[in-house]
Amino acid sequence: MIKEQISVFDIFKIGIGPSSSHTLGPWRAAQQFTASLNQQGLIDRVETIKILLYGSLAKTGKGHGTDVAILLGLSGADPVTFDVDAVTPTFEAIQKERKLKLAGDLEIDFDYENDLLFLFAESLPFHPNAVTFQAFLSNGKAFSETYYSIGGGFVVKEGEDNSQKPQVDLPFPVEKAKELLHWCLSTGLKVSEIVLENELAWRPEAETKMRILQHFAVMRDCIYRGCHTTGFLPGGLNVARRAFPLNKRLMAKSEYQDYTSWVEAIRKGGNGFNYILDWVSCFALAVNEENASFGRVVTAPTNGAAGVIPAVLQYFITFCDGYEEDKIIQFIACASEVGSIFKKGATISAAMGGCQAEIGVSSAMAAAALTECLGGSQRQVLMAAEIAMEHHLGLTCDPIGGLVQIPCIERNTMGAIKAITASQLALQSNPDKAKVSLDAVVNTMWETALDMNAKYKETSDGGLATNIPISLPEC
Structure with missing residues (x-):
């Protein structure tokens, strides 16, 4: 088994509050999902998106700004550079106008009440902080990915593990x-x-x-x-x-x-x-x-x-x-x-x-x-x-x-x-x-x-x- 390699910039990350697990992690997950859509050549075919929040993300998601982070992430905003004074106005505009600019470009319909679901009674086995993104395409098909926010802004996509990350030759490997x-x-x-x-x-x-x-x-x-x-x-x-x-x-x-x-x-x-x-x-x-x-x-x-x-x-x-x-x-x-x-x-x-x-x-x-x-x-x-x-x-x-x-x-x-x-x-x-x-x-x-x-x-x-x-x- 390949051991996890962690840099100083994995432990210390610049982001936006209030929670690394419930704000920064889901924000990064949303960015990764839009990147996957791009890599698959599907982003221009997306008509609607649904977001399913499980476990701890559902129970304290609103208090921790999980909903805010995900919608900003899907909109192409980055937590390192996005204007903190624009966080709330941008989120409120998406709710009011019922529109979302996917990856900052493609405008799609988005109904906050029906397209972002807080599944309070459901949890996924891998980790309590789970979110599933479902993109429904113009050809009638759907593309779905599940992510886990495992703490400190770290995100793992379902089906992947740390062994799939690029490894480097550390002169002083440390586990303990x-x-x-x-x-x-x-x-x-x-x-x-x-x-x-x-x-x-x-x-x-x-x-x-x-x-x-x-x-x-x-x-x-x-x-x-x-x-x-x-x-x-x-x-x-x-x-x-x-x-x-x-x-x-x-x-x-x-x-x-x-x-x-x-x-x-x-x-x-x-x-x-x-x-x-x-x-x-x-x-x-x-x-x-x-x-x-x-x-x-x-x-x-x-x-x-x-x-x-x-x-x-x-x-x-x-x-x-x-x-x-x-x-x-x-x-x-x-x-x-x-x-x-x-x-x-x-x-x-x-x-x-x-x-x-x-x-x-x-x-x-x-x-x-x-x-x-x-x-x-x-x-x-x-x-x-x-x-x-x-x-x-x-x-x-x-x-x-x-x-x-x-x-x-x-x-x-x-x-x-x-x-x-x-x-x-x-x-x-x-x-x-x-x-x-x-x-x-x-x-x-x-x-x-x-x-x-x-x-x-x-x-x-x-x-x-x-x-x-x-x-x-x-x-």
Whole structure:
């Protein structure tokens, strides 16, 4: 069996919120379906399209913008470049006009109520996040494909597997943490250096570093935008944005014009425990409030957990003098390897493993990256990841109203703080005496995921989602 090969840009993807599994993944699936129609020479023959959403995609699809993402994907829009301010108007126009421009070109009839079906009681066996596209052609025939959004924006077409992806010759293949540690100790390389060596199998080093910095720019801009945007989040829960007033209170009378001067003003504001704690929370809140508002974020490794890594990275930049390109690249590269290990050995999909698979994994990634950037050894890096995940085991996914808002946004602040704490614990510990390995925690997380009741896996069928009375507007 060919082992899965995961790049830094598989773990970190630029996209639009609010969910990597339920927004970005279905968006990519819709794009792949239109590409299949093109490859088969069928796109000009399409008269109508039906979309069938199964399982978790059906149950929380509207709250997570699955319907929005699919229609934009079928329309030829790309989540990396599409204007986030045009998301809602474009979706509403398709509903109102009952027309869809397939691949941005062929206009076909599309009735939202009858052509996009939420099959709440049906699930497909391979994965809870399933969508089937049916194109009905002018010759009376139909063309159909089913896709699975397996977490973190990853998409698998039915009948395909990872062995069909192009393989490269990685100098340091890694499936488990013990293999990563072996390569680190035998070569003397840091985790981030192992990652950058492997990335050379896909592209030149300069390109990898440039793209990592592009991803950082999206994180940076997302934090800054979230801290300077007021109002309420969409969806009907009437959740007020908190990053804006928190930023305003913490900045007091400080003056700044842009991100760089803002960071400098924060630095000058102090370094007390409560002050730093508030800022880490503010950074995380900012990202996930943007995510909840169809803003542009970086999956890290998912959208629901997109605030943890940017918040910890921003903490490192602001309070640990880490605003250097090489340090930022090191941070993101190291984090990606830990995310890759969790994806290979367990899951990064809340629909498969609950929120431990999202917030837990992102916290482990951030803890590892921070530890390496603060001078920790390779063993301490893995220890930090283990500590962070150990204290997220069993965390359920129970979004109120199917929206990535309550408790999702606050959980990012918790994940960020736990990552920093885990890093400090690892840096002050002797990893040779650790009782629990990262691989043991990955295995435990997967066993916990398998044992977890389905109602706690991104279905809004249990937990807070059923214990908090709400009244959402009709969709």
